[in-house]
Amino acid sequence: MNSLLVLINKELVQMKRDYKIIWLPLVFIFLGATQPVVMYYLPAIIKAIGGGQGITIDSSMVQQEGGQIMAATLGSQFDQLGMMIIIVSVMGVIQTDKESGMLAFILTRPVSVAAYIWGKVISNYIIIILSVSCGFIVAFLYARYLFSSVQLTSVLASLFIYFVWVLFMVTFTSMISTIFNSQGIIALISIVFLLLNRMLVGVHPVLDMLNPAGMSNHAMELLSTGSAVNSLYGNLLITMLWVLVTLGISYYWITQKKFH
């Protein structure tokens, strides 16, 4: 337990020295502001560049609700550019330690492999959910100011649901980082796999149940309609299982010393 705290502390100090603790929240704040602001100014932008003369009836130009704007923030900002940034910030966590020999070195100390993995996952998860929260709060404030207010409870509930999907992204990328040795490969596999998961949402109900990215969709649903779908709990449980599986594989990989 003590070594877990030491390892988490070390990661947090490293993030401070790398300024990750500054740039990661800033990126998400920027992403969070983008959707509401762009949507708000869209008519003006279209007018300025398109010069739509005469009368145009555009069915997509319906009055948007704040909740829909926030749901779109998750779907079009956080789950695309945001996901890639999460992957890039996590892809090296274990790979760099393997490469420099620090992983083997740390494990010559009385440190359990579980403490090592948890230290990496927890510290990175903390900084990422803090960043996502910052971005989400900014999106909420803009949506409220520029569109309509959203119920605070559904904002919080959807944020927590989204955190589960973030957890999967972190543990999955850590697992790939444990198994593969090249950062390029790690980034490629993680981005392709996680984007594929996100794109497959809504294809088939059974698939949705098994898909960790379903959590993101549930969060969006909650924001735009104000209520959650029943399949949320099943999906939540299965996503948590996936998280345990990815952690288990990382654990197995390191205890069997396959990382050399």
Next chain:
Amino acid sequence: MRLEIKNVSKRFKQKNAVSEFSMELETGQCVGLIGPNGAGKSTLIKIIADVFRADEGEVLLDGQRISNMKREIGYLPQYPNFFPWMTAKETLLFMGQLSGISKQKLLEKVPVVLEKVGLTGEGNVKVQTFSGGMRQRLGIAQAILHTPAFIVMDEPVSALDPIGRREVLNLIREIKKETTILLSTHILSDAEEICERFVIMKNGKKIKDTTITELLNRNTRGPVSLEIAPKDLQWIQSARELSFVKKIEVKGSKVEFTLEYPQKQKNMLLKNALNCDVDILRFEEDGRKTLEDIFLKLVVEE
């Protein structure tokens, strides 16, 4: 403390790195693991430090598996790598805490250890800027920080310049007084200088396990060598006939005689040479064989 290595084998894809290696180590010993490059020294050390897992066999410390006794082991890798963004002090605090020492205790201990390895002034400097020698000393500092019963070092001086080498050797000699040390090296004179016992490895196997006293005793009488003028080289033929000469080796103008009882017979040999009017340039009795001679004999000739 008692370290037992029992029939350890480790295979990599292409080859056997270590095969059926066994040895025991008692408290207070300083053992040099020597062998040519690729003999499996590093692999063995990594198995002892529990970095690699042995395919077969086991390493026991006081009868317990080494993986449960990490608290009692200090490990210095061949190329100690640290987090470049940490300062020397932070590195030691981090490694020490991982060994289960409380922060308060470490705050007292770290300056003492830094002084011991000669890094007092560099405590707050980032490891990034450290030279190879400083890194090595920091590596030693982290290995002795938690006062382990046993320290393993992988080539502690091989990568250093002569000054750094001297410093680190002196440092190891200091540490030796307090702990048991196993170190690997291919620089034989270093091993000879600080170790009392040597284990020679070749192709993953132990080929010799000897102590410095054993070496001294066995080889107090080396061969007798004569350096003679080239014109008298034919005398060697007649010297071969002498009953007490066991073996003759010609190395250029130097002739080495292995005698049964060198003390008594060297003068008889000399007399014979004088009788035959051999032009003697030099006559000497070789002292004890150095570790290097034994090493070369075992590793190269066999």
